[in-house]
Amino acid sequence: MNKNIALVxxxxxxxxxxxxxxxxxxxxxxxxITSVAGASMGAVxxxxxxxxxxxxxxxxxxxxxxxxVFNLIDFTLSGSGIIKADRVLNEIRKFIPDRNIEDLPVPxxxxxxxxxxxxxxxxxxxxxxxxxxxxxxxxxxxxxSYVDGILLVDGGILNPVPVNRVKRTPGDMLVAVNVTAQIPxxxxxxxxxxxxxxxxxxxxxxxxxxxxxxxxxxxxKKDSMGYFELMTETTALMLSQIAKLNLELNPPDxxxxxxxxxxGTFEFHKATELVEAGRIAARKALExxxxxxxxxxx
Numbered sequence: 001m002n003k004n005i006a007l008v009x010x011x012x013x014x015x016x017x018x019x020x021x022x023x024x025x026x027x028x029x030x031x032x033i034t035s036v037a038g039a040s041m042g043a044v045x046x047x048x049x050x051x052x053x054x055x056x057x058x059x060x061x062x063x064x065x066x067x068x069v070f071n072l073i074d075f076t077l078s079g080s081g082i083i084k085a086d087r088v089l090n091e092i093r094k095f096i097p098d099r100n101i102e103d104l105p106v107p108x109x110x111x112x113x114x115x116x117x118x119x120x121x122x123x124x125x126x127x128x129x130x131x132x133x134x135x136x137x138x139x140x141x142x143x144x145s146y147v148d149g150i151l152l153v154d155g156g157i158l159n160p161v162p163v164n165r166v167k168r169t170p171g172d173m174l175v176a177v178n179v180t181a182q183i184p185x186x187x188x189x190x191x192x193x194x195x196x197x198x199x200x201x202x203x204x205x206x207x208x209x210x211x212x213x214x215x216x217x218x219x220x221k222k223d224s225m226g227y228f229e230l231m232t233e234t235t236a237l238m239l240s241q242i243a244k245l246n247l248e249l250n251p252p253d254x255x256x257x258x259x260x261x262x263x264g265t266f267e268f269h270k271a272t273e274l275v276e277a278g279r280i281a282a283r284k285a286l287e288x289x290x291x292x293x294x295x296x297x298x
Contacts, residue, residue: 002171002172002173003030003031003032003173004031004032004034004169004171004172004173005026005031005032005033005034005172005173005174005175006034006035006036006037006166006167006168006169006172006173006174006175007023007026007033007035007036007037007046007166007175007177008036008037008038008042008161008162008163008165008166008174008175008176008177008252009022009036009037009038009039009041009042009043009045009046009177010038010039010040010042010156010160010161010176010177010178010179010180010243011038011039011040011041011042011154011155011156011160011161011179011180011239011243012040012041012042012156012160012179012180012236012239012260012265013040013041013138013232013236013264013265013266014041014263014264014265014266014267014268014270014271014274015041015179015180015258015260015262015263015265015274016040016041016042016044016045016179017041017045017061017268017270017271017274017275017278018177018179018258018262018274018275018277018278018281019038019041019042019045019046019177019179019278020045020054020057020058020274020275020278021274021275021276021277021278021279021280021281021282022177022256022278022279022281022282023045023049023054023278024275024278024279025278025279025282025283025286026175026282026286029286031173033049033106034106034107034169034172035106035107035108035109035166035167035168035169035172036049036050036106036107036108036109036166037108037109037110037111037162037165037166037167038108038109038110038111038135038155038162039110039111039135039154039155039156039159039160039161039162040135040136040138040154040155040156040160041136041179042161042177042179043110043111043131043132043135043136043155044132044135044136045057046108046110047101047104047108047110047128047131047132048092048096049106050101050104050105050106050107050108051096051099051104051105051128052104052105052106053095053096056095056096057092057096058271058275060092060095061268061271062271062272062275064268064269064271065269066269068269069266069267069268069269072087072088072091073087073088073266074086074087074088076143078143080140080143080144081137081138081139081140081141081142081143081144082140082141083141083142083143084142084143085133085136085137085142085143086133089129089132089133093129098127098128098129099127099128100125100126100127100128101123101124101125101126101127101128101131102124102125102126104128107124107167108124108128109122109123109124109162109165109166109167110122110123110131110132110134110135110155111123111135111155111156111158111159111162111165112131112134112135112137112145112147112152112153112154112155113152113153113154113155113157113158114150114151114152115139115144115151115152115153115157116150116151117150119158120155120158120159120162120165121134121147121150121152121155122165123135130145130147133145134147134152134153134155135154135155136154137152137153137154138153138154138231138232138235138265139153139154139157139235140231140235141231141232141235142154154235156239156242156243157239158242159246160178160180160239160240160242160243160246161176161177161178161243161246161247163176163246163247163250163252164250173253173254174252174253174254175252175253175254175255175256176247176252176254176255176256177255177256177257177258177278177282178243178244178247178255178256178257178258179258179260179262179278180236180239180240180243180260181240181243181244181257181258181259181260182240182241182244182259182260183257183259184259184261185259185261185262186280229264232264232265232266233264233265235265236260236265237260240260254285254286254289255285256281256282256285257281257285258277258278258281262274262277
């Protein structure tokens with residue numbers, strides 16, 4: 001297989017942290033990532049990798065516990081979302097400075113969605129953080145972003161695994177990573193999930209948001225979902241299905257899949273195990289690819 005890779009990183013919330021492990025495994029096996037494109041969390045990891053700061057980001061995110069993650073969420077009572085996402089980006093900016101995308105050492109494309117005109121927006125120039133902020137705007141969860149007067153939401157809405165938007169070079173291998181794959185977890189990871197959503201955490205701000213929104217989803221059933229969980233799980237399932245169909249229409253040379261059951265949308269406190277899940281998935285996909293590529297013995 002060609003050692004040059006055009007890498008595409010899909011959306012998926014905290015599941016996207018697994019992209020870090022995928023990148024580490026690809027590099028450790030001698031592959032060179034010559035370009036990268038991403039949507040939503042894939043844009044975060046892809047952009048940070050393209051800027052040459054992935055190790056710094058990994059060190060930071062892997063030391064966050066559940067309370068750290070919760071404190072990085074800036075809740076708002078806006079009608080267009082319940083999280084602003086500015087606090088976490090400002091925190092990352094402290095150790096990873098903003099740069100123009102066209103100046104990054106690796107060509108990078110971030111995908112966002114122009115919701116009013118119903119089309120994709122591809123960021124290949126301008127502020128890296130502006131592109132990332134636009135790409136992570138999960139509808140009704142993270143507030144939209146305005147760029148040059150255009151209202152932008154999550155890139156995954158139209159193109160969760162943007163295999164058709166990455167820059168290609170002659171002879172490279174197109175590798176796509178889908179972290180919302182509708183596949184079961186490996187047997188050794190089948191365990192009961194406890195406190196799997198941030199909606200299970202409580203403090204004054206979250207209670208205020210829940211009280212404002214509770215009338216939208218009233219329920220007395222013990223097994224019902226709260227507003228936050230309902231919105232994130234609905235969006236995740238939708239993106240998972242769109243990604244599946246898109247990959248069937250545009251098959252990459254190598255597809256690396258990670259189960260959407262690996263964690264919840266905001267379970268960033270599981271970063272260390274998510275990185276390892278990415279490593280394992282990449283290793284398995286590469287091994288299977290090599291087996292298929294080998295000629296049959298006579």
